Amino acid sequence: MELTSRKNPIIKEYRALLTDKKARREKGMFLLEGARLCKEAAISGCELSEYAFVTPRSAEKYPEAVELLRQFCKIITVNEDIAGFLSDTKTPQGIFVGVRSLDKILKLSKIDSGDRFIILENLQDSGNIGTIIRTCDALGVRNIILTPDCADVFSPKTIRSTMGSVFRVNIYIEQLAPAVRLLKEKGITIYAAELNEDADRLGEFQFEKGCAVMIGNEGNGLTKEAIALSDHSVYIPMEGAESLNASVAASIIMWEMTHPGK
Numbered sequence: 001m002e003l004t005s006r007k008n009p010i011i012k013e014y015r016a017l018l019t020d021k022k023a024r025r026e027k028g029m030f031l032l033e034g035a036r037l038c039k040e041a042a043i044s045g046c047e048l049s050e051y052a053f054v055t056p057r058s059a060e061k062y063p064e065a066v067e068l069l070r071q072f073c074k075i076i077t078v079n080e081d082i083a084g085f086l087s088d089t090k091t092p093q094g095i096f097v098g099v100r101s102l103d104k105i106l107k108l109s110k111i112d113s114g115d116r117f118i119i120l121e122n123l124q125d126s127g128n129i130g131t132i133i134r135t136c137d138a139l140g141v142r143n144i145i146l147t148p149d150c151a152d153v154f155s156p157k158t159i160r161s162t163m164g165s166v167f168r169v170n171i172y173i174e175q176l177a178p179a180v181r182l183l184k185e186k187g188i189t190i191y192a193a194e195l196n197e198d199a200d201r202l203g204e205f206q207f208e209k210g211c212a213v214m215i216g217n218e219g220n221g222l223t224k225e226a227i228a229l230s231d232h233s234v235y236i237p238m239e240g241a242e243s244l245n246a247s248v249a250a251s252i253i254m255w256e257m258t259h260p261g262k
Contacts, residue, residue: 002077003053006085010051010076015085017098021152029098030154033087035062037164038069038097044167048072049098055083058094069097088156101154106145106172106179111186116257117143117212121176121226123150123246125218130161131247132215137165139254145172145179145212180212180229188212192222192230193253195243199233202253206260213253218246 003011016023017031024030029049032038035058042048052066052073057080059066069075083092118141123129129151136144146153153173159166172179180190189208192199193215207213214230216222227233236244236252244252 001074003082004079006082011078011082011085014049014051014053014096014098018086018088018156021155024101024152024154028101030101030159031086031096031156032099032159033089033096033156034093034160035065035095037159038095039065040164040167041097041099042068042072046102046167047100049100050074051076052097053078053082053086053095055080055094058083062093062095065095069095073097102166103153103171103173106174106182108182108185111182111188113187113210115143115186115188115210116141117145117183117188118250118254119145119147119176119179119212119214120150121147121214121222122217122220123215125246126151126155126157127161128218128245128247129153130158130163130166132250133158133162133169133171134165135247135251135254137162137168139251139258141169141254141257143170143172145174147176148173176214176226177229183212184231186210189232190214190230192227192233193249194227194233194235195221196233196235199235202234202236202256207257211257213250213257215246215250215253 014031017029032041052069053076054066055078083094086096118136188210191213193213214222214226
């Protein structure tokens, strides 16, 4: 099958997955672009959409990715104009597939008392969220909870920023208070990352084996409600700048979470 019109209902449906958060939530899917991400989604066992879209140029350039997708999807050939319509990048790779949303439901029975979590409250920068997910994957923090007011974890920018790590960590989208309650019931210690020099100074204590650290909004930090839910507050000592980018702060904290005593 070959599609060449932007008005085609199939193209319009997949275009909505690119541009519209509401459409992604209603369909329970998001759109992937690029040979590497499409391959990683297929290899990881994600549920893929009925169709994958490939330009003739990308079919020639990425035959391995196309053949892998062919095992799970109907391949639709599209021209370069349609590829641009389905892409939010300046130079589309010309290979796309929909993926079933990866967020899970946080259940008490699934939480291990030794698990580590990062909790993001109201983060608005997609790049920050993607980088934090990638760092979670790199440092062995297997679980990330996002409050519903965070930027969409399945937006194209966020997905690209994860560099495939989104397929290797557990993602939960939960209201903060119920999520914290479930973690505490399982014995997980909750830490709030604060710009507060009276808080526990990072590097001068060891995190509990089972722990969760809350990271707040880029401009305002954690809400008072979030801090009140925590067992401890943690502060990153700094000599110059008054604050750190949220993803940088999360990375430093995760290193301490996963490398106690180093």
